[in-house]
Amino acid sequence: MYEQCECRDKKRIQKILQSSNITADFQRKTFGNFLDWSGDQRHQELHQKAYTYAKDFEEIRHREEGHSLGLVGASGSGKSHVAFAVANNLMVKKGIRVLYFNFVNGFKEMFSRYDAGSADVQRIREGLQSVEVLLIDDILKGKPDEKKGYPEISKAVYDEMYGLIEYRHFNHKPTIWTSEYYYELIPALGEATASRLFEMSKGNLGKALYTPEEMTAGEIGKLNYRLRGL
Template identity: 45%
Template sequence: MKLFDWSVHPPALKRHHVESCRCVPRKRVDKALKHSHISEEFRKRTFETFETQGKDKRIQMAYRLAKRYAETFEERRGESKNWFGIVGAVGIGKTHLLCAIANALLSRGIFVRYFNFVTGFKEMFAKYDQGGQAVEEIRWELMTCEVLMIDDLAKGKFDRRAKSVGINKSVFDEIYALIDFRYENNLPVIWSSEMYAELASDGVIGEATASRLFERSYIADMTYKDGEPKGSLNHRLLGFEG
């Protein structure tokens, strides 16, 4: 039996309530936007505003995969593999493409909850001072929202001694519980990370969490190849001569 029973614990929007663009009432779209936690600036990040001309083939492919995922979301959401991840270095458009997916879904009245891995957990843990109920409400919202968007998964301070990013135990445990719950209940997750295989490290999110993430996800890989100059795909550095 699944941990999450839709009939007992219905989220803000049940699966069978999803409709086509032409039929979605404006109120539902407005409500989805209000509860998304996506800023006005991030609302501008759409597929139309993502530049692909002249970009590396990896970036162009990631764009096509992300757009295809957004367009076919309703068709694939009942499948076991219905998550989407984007991996790659800083400044290659991961967040923009995630936002483009989210904005496309929101425009169809599908509830997407934005969660930044770094600031989100800081805000969540700060709620402990207000009592356990406040934390539990955030945790339950992240676990049961229709679509969860995790930006910058496993982003943290680089530990030179361990030669890896260090994630503290509280965050490590929370992300496992979150991913595991959504995995067991087939609830979609869209995510981005600067790491790929390294995610499975015990010092990052661990093999148990990463294996669930990889099993469920279509992944757009924009990581650097061996020997490729770091920063060569970073759009923020284009034209910078040093």
């Protein structure tokens, strides 16, 4: 009987992994293989916030606010790694369904379905709204506007993000999200969407951003593991 239950659990977890949209490579991202190569306290904060969130998820998920996890940091700071580590932990150890959505490619895919009919788009939209845990990676990724300092998004993306975050906010749906931007999310996504993201992640926000002094001193790149040794 025990072997039958164990077999059913393995099949269920395998099904969860297959439906997550997370590739096999990223399913191997764990807390154990996260390299704190810099020794920078900000990297440690990212890891600790994410680890604590995964460990205490069953209690955190029921909060009216602070049920989600936000990871903001410079390119290459490890925010996506620990976000996937959380997702993999929830799926494999807790049997929780997670859906991965890349901010750039995900919306491109959604909008490419517009010609196929509204039912096709609505199915994608409802999947993002209703999944137990949604992982949105690289919010606002793109080339920054020279004057504004952050990328501009289309009205279609602006509207879809508002609808998605509003739904998950008011229905207390845990959301893991990452971005290279923090305060810039307010003018870029709109105050309504950004403030909901921040409220959802209250107490669960890890940051690995440059200080103004570092930017002035031209130290951009020191948090980026892809540039180490260069």
